[in-house]
Amino acid sequence: MKKRIFAVLMAGAMVVSALAGCSSQTAETTAATEAATEAAAEEAEGTEAAAALAGSDYHLAICIHSMDNEYWAQEAEGAKLAAAAYGVSADVLTCDSDDNKQLQGIKDYIAQYGDKAIFVVDPSSTANTANIAELCEESGNYVTILAHRAEGLYPKDYPHFVASLMLDDIAIGKATATALFESIGGEGQVVELQGLLGDDSATNRHKAFEEALKDYPNIEVVDSQTASWSQSEAMTLTENWLVKYPDLKGIYSANDTMALGAVEALKNKGLNGQVMVSGCDGIEAALNAVNDGDMVITNANNGYMIAGYGASYAIQAALGILDPTSIPDNERLIFCKTTLVTKDNANEIIDKFIKTKDPGYDYNDLSFCIDKYQE
Amino acid sequence: MKNKWEESLATLSVGQQFAQKVKDDARKDKIRRYAPLILLIIMTMIGAVSQKDFFTWGNVVNIMYQMSIPLVISVGLTYVLLLGSIDLSIEGVMGFAGSFVAFLVVNNSNSNDFGLLGIIAVVLISTLIGAVTGFIHVKARIATFIVTYAVGSIMTGVAVLVYQGTPIQVKDELFIVLSQGKLLGIPYITIIAFLIFIAGALILNYTAFGRAVYAIGDNETAAASTGINIGLTKIKVFALCGCTAGMAGILQCIRLKLGQSSIGLNQMFPVVTAIVIGGGSLAGGKGGALSAFVGVLIYTELANWLTLMGVDPYVKKVIQGVIIIVAVALTINRTRKTISK
Numbered sequence: 001m002k003k004r005i006f007a008v009l010m011a012g013a014m015v016v017s018a019l020a021g022c023s024s025q026t027a028e029t030t031a032a033t034e035a036a037t038e039a040a041a042e043e044a045e046g047t048e049a050a051a052a053l054a055g056s057d058y059h060l061a062i063c064i065h066s067m068d069n070e071y072w073a074q075e076a077e078g079a080k081l082a083a084a085a086y087g088v089s090a091d092v093l094t095c096d097s098d099d100n101k102q103l104q105g106i107k108d109y110i111a112q113y114g115d116k117a118i119f120v121v122d123p124s125s126t127a128n129t130a131n132i133a134e135l136c137e138e139s140g141n142y143v144t145i146l147a148h149r150a151e152g153l154y155p156k157d158y159p160h161f162v163a164s165l166m167l168d169d170i171a172i173g174k175a176t177a178t179a180l181f182e183s184i185g186g187e188g189q190v191v192e193l194q195g196l197l198g199d200d201s202a203t204n205r206h207k208a209f210e211e212a213l214k215d216y217p218n219i220e221v222v223d224s225q226t227a228s229w230s231q232s233e234a235m236t237l238t239e240n241w242l243v244k245y246p247d248l249k250g251i252y253s254a255n256d257t258m259a260l261g262a263v264e265a266l267k268n269k270g271l272n273g274q275v276m277v278s279g280c281d282g283i284e285a286a287l288n289a290v291n292d293g294d295m296v297i298t299n300a301n302n303g304y305m306i307a308g309y310g311a312s313y314a315i316q317a318a319l320g321i322l323d324p325t326s327i328p329d330n331e332r333l334i335f336c337k338t339t340l341v342t343k344d345n346a347n348e349i350i351d352k353f354i355k356t357k358d359p360g361y362d363y364n365d366l367s368f369c370i371d372k373y374q375e
Numbered sequence: 376m377k378n379k380w381e382e383s384l385a386t387l388s389v390g391q392q393f394a395q396k397v398k399d400d401a402r403k404d405k406i407r408r409y410a411p412l413i414l415l416i417i418m419t420m421i422g423a424v425s426q427k428d429f430f431t432w433g434n435v436v437n438i439m440y441q442m443s444i445p446l447v448i449s450v451g452l453t454y455v456l457l458l459g460s461i462d463l464s465i466e467g468v469m470g471f472a473g474s475f476v477a478f479l480v481v482n483n484s485n486s487n488d489f490g491l492l493g494i495i496a497v498v499l500i501s502t503l504i505g506a507v508t509g510f511i512h513v514k515a516r517i518a519t520f521i522v523t524y525a526v527g528s529i530m531t532g533v534a535v536l537v538y539q540g541t542p543i544q545v546k547d548e549l550f551i552v553l554s555q556g557k558l559l560g561i562p563y564i565t566i567i568a569f570l571i572f573i574a575g576a577l578i579l580n581y582t583a584f585g586r587a588v589y590a591i592g593d594n595e596t597a598a599a600s601t602g603i604n605i606g607l608t609k610i611k612v613f614a615l616c617g618c619t620a621g622m623a624g625i626l627q628c629i630r631l632k633l634g635q636s637s638i639g640l641n642q643m644f645p646v647v648t649a650i651v652i653g654g655g656s657l658a659g660g661k662g663g664a665l666s667a668f669v670g671v672l673i674y675t676e677l678a679n680w681l682t683l684m685g686v687d688p689y690v691k692k693v694i695q696g697v698i699i700i701v702a703v704a705l706t707i708n709r710t711r712k713t714i715s716k
Contacts, residue, residue: 066535067535067539067540068531068535068540068635068636068637069540070540070541070542072540073539073540073541194688197688197689197692222685223682223685224688225682225688225691226688228641230637230640230641231631231633231637231638232627232630232631232638232642233641235630235631236441236678236682237682239437239440239441240434240437240679240682240683241682242433243428243431243433243434243437243683244428244682244683257637260631260633261631264554264630264631264632267555268554268555268562283541283542284483284541284542284544285542285544285633288483288544354541
């Protein structure tokens with residue numbers, strides 16, 4: 001008897017958790033649909049009315065890792081804005097960086113909406129990009145893949161893989177490192193906080209740091225350690241470095257979270273603003289730190305841009321506005337624009353990305369997002 | 376040829392042999408008990424000799440500061456491991472506590488200003504979460520491994536819901552004072568952590584509750600037969616672990632000034648390892664507050680020393696792994712018949 005009660009309880013708990021999962025998704029859908037309706041109403045006066053109506057029975061799946069990260073949340077927001085611009089409803093599918101979960105989410109979405117399903121995917125891993133492209137090609141759904149692309153995977157081989165939008169990690173890393181070196185007068189002791197060992201972005205940003213170093217012979221890199229993207233680990237490392245290197249001038253960090261850890265360690269010693277820190281990603285706290293002078297530079301990776309325009313590419317293809325096969329092959333491999341943030345433009349970026357949560361992009365103009373083409 | 380041991384066997388009666396064995400075990404046990412302490416001393420000496428900065432006051436303060444949060448986590452976890460259980464919800468509870476406390480005190484995203492009251496509320500909620508975890512474990516008889524994993528996952532989710540994806544920045548004056556202030560050169564966070572540790576150690580060593588925890592870990596059936604309320608004790612232990620995990624989350628938030636679920640990430644396993652290095656056992660019944668302290672200190676010193684040495688990050692991971700295995704191999708009890716559980 002007792003066992004049975006617990007079985008019922010457990011079953012109840014499972015149902016509740018399943019419902020919780022569903023309901024959050026439903027809420028997202030409703031919100032996006034509302035936004036879409038609003039946008040549709042606004043645009044009904046304009047010339048885009050036809051397109052907006054045409055999109056109304058299409059569904060965009062925004063496949064991201066999770067909402068537990070400002071950049072991913074920005075991606076979701078950006079893609080929703082783009083979907084609203086075309087009158088397409090949008091759902092956020094999270095995968096918690098699990099390849100199978102992401103593929104399953106995409107399959108379920110196709111099963112639900114058939115050829116009316118459109119995808120914009122920040123892949124769970126680089127390796128998974130090939131599976132995603134195959135899957136969408138087989139079912140005939142348009143997809144753009146963001147930020148990662150497996151070696152040898154090209155949109156030109158897949159009519160439905162509309163485009164690959166990436167961030168130029170090397171150029172970004174080089175720019176932040178250079179700004180850091182310039183801020184300390186091009187000489188002195190510097191340390192590097194690396195991201196998670198073995199991670200693509202971590203490897204690229206480390207490479208970028210080393211490339212930037214070549215132009216600055218008087219910069220001495222006294223140590224380079226990984227803090228695995230963690231603020232706490234970065235803070236601990238910085239505390240230890242400050243004991244060993246009292247003449248430390250600068251800290252290059254592969255992301256903002258670690259940079260903020262370094263800033264906290266510096267604050268405890270009253271050295272913030274004296275030892276320069278550079279970050280990358282453009283999370284809110286880091287933008288504020290740049291504004292306060294605790295960090296010298298960061299890069300706003302701009303999820304609104306990459307995911308918003310990524311979604312636009314796929315939606316335009318699905319609505320027949322854009323024919324992917326007619327675009328030159330190399331122009332389907334895009335490096336997206338990002339923005340370097342220093343004290344000069346920090347306030348502007350905070351207003352656009354954080355306060356209004358709408359940078360006001362025209363998602364119909366695809367060329368706007370293109371910084372350059374990938375090699 | 377008979378060796379000396381066999382000769383002595385031949386001349387001893389069964390009773391004498393048994394007495395001899397007990398005496399031998401007691402001696403081995405004593406060596407094992409002091410092995411972590413010896414390891415700590417050796418490591419400290421190596422550190423002092425190899426790095427001139429290792430024994431500076433600044434670095435000693437650093438080590439004390441860096442061991443603070445693991446130490447607080449270790450307080451509750453020691454009790455849980457003594458029972459032979461595990462609490463995988465610590466990281467989730469820490470993340471929740473850090474996120475929620477950031478939400479309640481002065482911050483950049485809302486107009487809350489609950490200050491100390493907010494801190495107390497979060498500690499109480501964390502304690503309650505621990506108690507519920509213990510209750511489910513005891514009443515539904517689900518293994519702690521599963522229950523705590525589930526609770527941890529729930530709390531991580533709740534944490535993210537609290538701040539909606541954008542970590543809350545703490546602007547509370549109290550937090551800034553607590554993170555940067557010092558008393559006689561020792562950071563407040565360290566002092567708070569040590570006080571929490573001392574309280575945990577006193578409860579474990581000088582109360583009936585503490586003795587019950589040891590008794591249950593050693594032999595649950597025997598403990599039950601002496602009239603100890605096993606269920607209630609276990610619920611109390613998990614409540615205590617939730618409480619210290621919550622406090623660790625708040626301290627982490629004080630340290631980092633950013634409330635997000637990831638502040639609990641990768642915080643638990645190092646402490647489990649540290650406790651085992653200090654002489655605790657995952658099977659329960661072995662270890663205690665002091666051995667946890669020694670373990671946490673060894674672990675923190677090691678990380679600190681490797682950074683000061685400027686060891687390559689890849690090599691660092693390897694060295695850490697090797698030292699953990701060596702340390703545990705030195706301290707573990709090999710007289711058991713089964714190899715592991």
